Amino acid sequence: MEVRKGSSQDPNSAKYKLNQIAAKAYSDAQAAKERGEKVGWCASNFPVELPETLGIPVCYPENQAAGIAARGQGEKLCSIAEDEGYSNDICAYARISLAYAKIKDEPAQNMPMPDFMLCCNNICSCMTKWYENLSKELDIPLIMIDIPFNPDNEVSRDEIEYVKAQFLEAVRQLEEITGKKWSDERFREVMANSCRTSRAWLEATALAAARPSPFNGFDLLNHMAVMVTARGKPEAAEAMELLAREYRENIENGTSTFRAEEKYRIMFEGIACWPWLRVTSTGLKSRGINMVSTIYADAFGFIYDDFDGMIEAYCKVPNAINLETARDKRVRLCNNIGVDGLLVHTNRSCKLWSGFMPEMSRQIGEACGIPVVSFDGDQADPRNFSEAQYDTRVQGLTEIMASRKAGE
Amino acid sequence: MEVREILDVFRAADPAALKEKYLAEGRKIVLTAPVYTPEEIIHSMGLVPMGVWGADVLLKRSKRYFPAFICSVVQSIVELGMRGTYDGASAIVIPSLCDSLKVVGQNWKYAVPGIPFIPMTYPQNRASEAGRAFTKAGYLRVIRDLEAATGAKFSAQALADSIKIYNEHNALMRRFGREAGKYLSAADRSAVFKSAFFMPKEEHAALVKKLLAALEGEKPLSGPSVVTTGILADSPAILAKLDELGLRIAADDVAAESRQYRTDAPETGDPLDALAAKFAGMGCCSVLLDPEKRRADLIVDSVRETGASGVLALQTEFCDPEEFDYVIIKKACAAAGIPLLAVEVDRQMANFGQAETMLEAFSERLG
Ligand code: SF4
Ligand code: SF4
Numbered sequence: 001m002e003v004r005k006g007s008s009q010d011p012n013s014a015k016y017k018l019n020q021i022a023a024k025a026y027s028d029a030q031a032a033k034e035r036g037e038k039v040g041w042c043a044s045n046f047p048v049e050l051p052e053t054l055g056i057p058v059c060y061p062e063n064q065a066a067g068i069a070a071r072g073q074g075e076k077l078c079s080i081a082e083d084e085g086y087s088n089d090i091c092a093y094a095r096i097s098l099a100y101a102k103i104k105d106e107p108a109q110n111m112p113m114p115d116f117m118l119c120c121n122n123i124c125s126c127m128t129k130w131y132e133n134l135s136k137e138l139d140i141p142l143i144m145i146d147i148p149f150n151p152d153n154e155v156s157r158d159e160i161e162y163v164k165a166q167f168l169e170a171v172r173q174l175e176e177i178t179g180k181k182w183s184d185e186r187f188r189e190v191m192a193n194s195c196r197t198s199r200a201w202l203e204a205t206a207l208a209a210a211r212p213s214p215f216n217g218f219d220l221l222n223h224m225a226v227m228v229t230a231r232g233k234p235e236a237a238e239a240m241e242l243l244a245r246e247y248r249e250n251i252e253n254g255t256s257t258f259r260a261e262e263k264y265r266i267m268f269e270g271i272a273c274w275p276w277l278r279v280t281s282t283g284l285k286s287r288g289i290n291m292v293s294t295i296y297a298d299a300f301g302f303i304y305d306d307f308d309g310m311i312e313a314y315c316k317v318p319n320a321i322n323l324e325t326a327r328d329k330r331v332r333l334c335n336n337i338g339v340d341g342l343l344v345h346t347n348r349s350c351k352l353w354s355g356f357m358p359e360m361s362r363q364i365g366e367a368c369g370i371p372v373v374s375f376d377g378d379q380a381d382p383r384n385f386s387e388a389q390y391d392t393r394v395q396g397l398t399e400i401m402a403s404r405k406a407g408e
Numbered sequence: 409m410e411v412r413e414i415l416d417v418f419r420a421a422d423p424a425a426l427k428e429k430y431l432a433e434g435r436k437i438v439l440t441a442p443v444y445t446p447e448e449i450i451h452s453m454g455l456v457p458m459g460v461w462g463a464d465v466l467l468k469r470s471k472r473y474f475p476a477f478i479c480s481v482v483q484s485i486v487e488l489g490m491r492g493t494y495d496g497a498s499a500i501v502i503p504s505l506c507d508s509l510k511v512v513g514q515n516w517k518y519a520v521p522g523i524p525f526i527p528m529t530y531p532q533n534r535a536s537e538a539g540r541a542f543t544k545a546g547y548l549r550v551i552r553d554l555e556a557a558t559g560a561k562f563s564a565q566a567l568a569d570s571i572k573i574y575n576e577h578n579a580l581m582r583r584f585g586r587e588a589g590k591y592l593s594a595a596d597r598s599a600v601f602k603s604a605f606f607m608p609k610e611e612h613a614a615l616v617k618k619l620l621a622a623l624e625g626e627k628p629l630s631g632p633s634v635v636t637t638g639i640l641a642d643s644p645a646i647l648a649k650l651d652e653l654g655l656r657i658a659a660d661d662v663a664a665e666s667r668q669y670r671t672d673a674p675e676t677g678d679p680l681d682a683l684a685a686k687f688a689g690m691g692c693c694s695v696l697l698d699p700e701k702r703r704a705d706l707i708v709d710s711v712r713e714t715g716a717s718g719v720l721a722l723q724t725e726f727c728d729p730e731e732f733d734y735v736i737i738k739k740a741c742a743a744a745g746i747p748l749l750a751v752e753v754d755r756q757m758a759n760f761g762q763a764e765t766m767l768e769a770f771s772e773r774l775g
Contacts (some may be wrong), residue, residue, distance in 0.1 A: 071513050087723075087731040087736055089728060089735070090728055090731050091728070094732075125505070125510070125695075125729070126505050126507055128532060129728065129729055129733070132699050133701075133732050134733070136700065136701045137700050141698040142721055144697060144699070146531055146533045146697070148503045148504060148530070148531065148532075149510040149529070150530065151504070151513060151527035158541070158542055158545035159542070161538060162531060162538050162541065165537070165538030166538065169533075219706070251514075322514060323518075346475050350651070351511065351726075351728065352511060353512055354475050355478050355507065355510070355515075356515050357475075358472065358473055359473055359514070380615075
């Protein structure tokens with residue numbers, strides 16, 4: 001079999017390397033657990049620099065839940081949680097994770113059971129409740145970094161001070177639990193890696209500005225796993241740099257991983273519908289629509305120079321910022337990349353992300369002069385998505401984009 | 409005054425009429441959203457805090473801002489704001505204690521631009537020194553915004569005085585919470601709690617004091633009782649059903665009721681520090697970090713202390729903080745052998761029939 005250059009089977013490709021890194025995050029944690037080390041479960045926007053500096057293995061329940069959902073087991077695990085008494089209203093990642101904590105074995109994506117929880121609620125308050133429940137049910141310590149939703153445009157000094165004290169306390173707790181020691185020198189390395197990975201990610205995602213874009217936006221959903229789980233590791237930085245190189249080559253060669261004619265370019269808003277990934281991706285591709293931009297491009301740009309800078313970066317993650325700041329970030333992305341429309345996933349799981357989206361997307365549409373269409377879905381519970389509605393909405397968006405192009 | 413006459417005053421506390429009265433008196437009104445806001449500060453600045461916890465209204469205009477799966481408490485607040493129900497108020501203070509409260513603040517700015525939005529940002533790690541400092545910073549910000557929105561001035565001395573008034577009211581409400589179950593119907597009990605959000609604190613406290621004195625001569629009610637838990641317990645349909653079934657409310661762990669009054673601020677030292685210390689001391693609530701889930705223990709304990717026969721969990725639809733806690737509460741009740749019934753409530757109560765049947769069966773079980 002011929003292995004296409006840049007494909008996931010080509011061991012020299014960024015895609016292959018990134019997949020390996022994501023998989024290794026799980027196997028490393030498993031191996032550490034088997035060696036008798038203490039392992040944590042960690043929120044996706046927890047400052048990974050802390051466990052990474054301390055050399056503490058962690059796993060990411062959100063990543064696991066996405067994997068389980070993408071492999072078709074979301075409904076099964078959601079139902080197990082519902083049988084426990086969890087409402088089907090609760091975020092499906094949380095339901096899947098709480099179910100996993102009960103059954104402790106799901107071949108779609110296993111991971112070692114935790115000895116402690118690392119919670120950071122900068123992406124939602126739901127996270128606080130979810131980790132509280134896991135910590136209570138599993139009777140393990142909860143290390144809580146509380147980063148409140150910021151109603152203002154800037155991060156205040158008061159907030160930095162509050163969060164800093166918690167970072168230091170988290171390090172102290174982790175040292176106590178694991179017996180490992182913090183090293184400033186090691187932190188500087190991790191910080192450098194994390195910034196290097198983030199820079200490469202920002203660079204790669206910004207290359208979508210080329211026409212046609214050198215990549216299919218759905219690739220990013222896949223590579224994001226590395227940004228979540230491994231951005232402090234040198235191999236992640238290398239693989240991301242390789243990805244950016246490949247995308248640049250694609251531009252030079254006039255090729256793309258979007259294997260269709262790129263007739264329209266859109267921004268996609270929200271988490272992917274993991275159980276319906278193929279359907280949602282085909283619905284776009286078949287119409288020549290490439291998703292060239294998502295907020296994830298911006299979300300993992302953790303670039304900073306020191307400890308305080310790191311704190312500020314974690315205070316500014318997408319779900320922790322006010323409507324205006326969130327809007328302006330997207331408007332900037334849309335303008336820089338160049339898009340013809342905005343497709344919004346009204347995600348049943350995510351109250352925070354979807355709760356002011358109607359107003360924000362209206363404002364983005366106006367500011368960028370692009371049509372905005374939304375569809376109902378869920379990142380991990382397949383029951384909250386309708387293929388027919390998705391198709392109708394995407395068709396509607398396509399028609400508006402087509403008529404605008406015709407009028408240009 | 410007789411018990412009935414006093415209760416009539418509580419029941420007559422109509423927020424719309426009171427709002428007009430305060431405005432006619434030239435007073436400025438500040439709306440306070442769930443779950444906790446620093447009312448003492450508002451009070452101390454000579455402003456009238458009025459609680460807004462939504463209402464049983466049809467959601468129409470708010471749909472422009474919210475997807476359907478956001479709780480009807482926050483949706484109906486915006487609905488009423490857009491309808492003009494709150495017109496005349498000088499500001500609204502909204503804390504960001506749950507995801508729905510975070511989004512309501514953002515939507516408010518565009519949905520109800522005439523009433524300034526004042527955010528109150530609380531820490532979850534609230535007891536540490538850094539947590540208290542952050543709470544205090546949040547209060548200072550509220551003060552700045554209140555001064556800008558109303559022209560009123562803050563003074564530490566006035567806050568110290570307001571804290572005393574609030575502490576006294578807290579103590580009375582705690583006593584009332586214990587006594588009400590012995591003598592009052594669920595609907596009457598609710599009217600006393602609810603009116604506290606609209607009436608001036610001093611007046612409310614004086615009336616509760618009178619009521620408590622009048623109740624001393626009353627004959628206690630008999631029959632089974634429950635401990636209620638949830639965000640709200642003011643659905644007239646549910647209350648009427650409880651009364652029809654003769655189920656008393658022995659105690660509550662309801663956010664809009666007793667959770668408001670559990671903790672006092674110290675009456676010494678800097679009053680803003682005292683208020684931050686109050687928040688640090690709060691807990692056993694779905695929107696306040698509680699890794700040990702002491703809330704579940706508190707519910708079990710209050711069943712034991714009051715001799716209640718069961719727990720009634722009134723679950724506000726789409727309220728995820730409560731939905732998470734529910735499972736732990738359910739397990740704690742099961743372990744303690746306490747019967748538990750969960751009834752879903754929303755601000756519309758469209759499918760009340762099912763809730764009625766469940767309450768009937770539960771009441772039979774409690775016998
Ligand atoms: S999907 Fe939304 S609610 Fe769920 S964990 Fe992510 S940010 Fe939180
Ligand atoms: S605590 Fe529950 S009822 Fe209250 S605003 Fe939040 S989601 Fe709504």
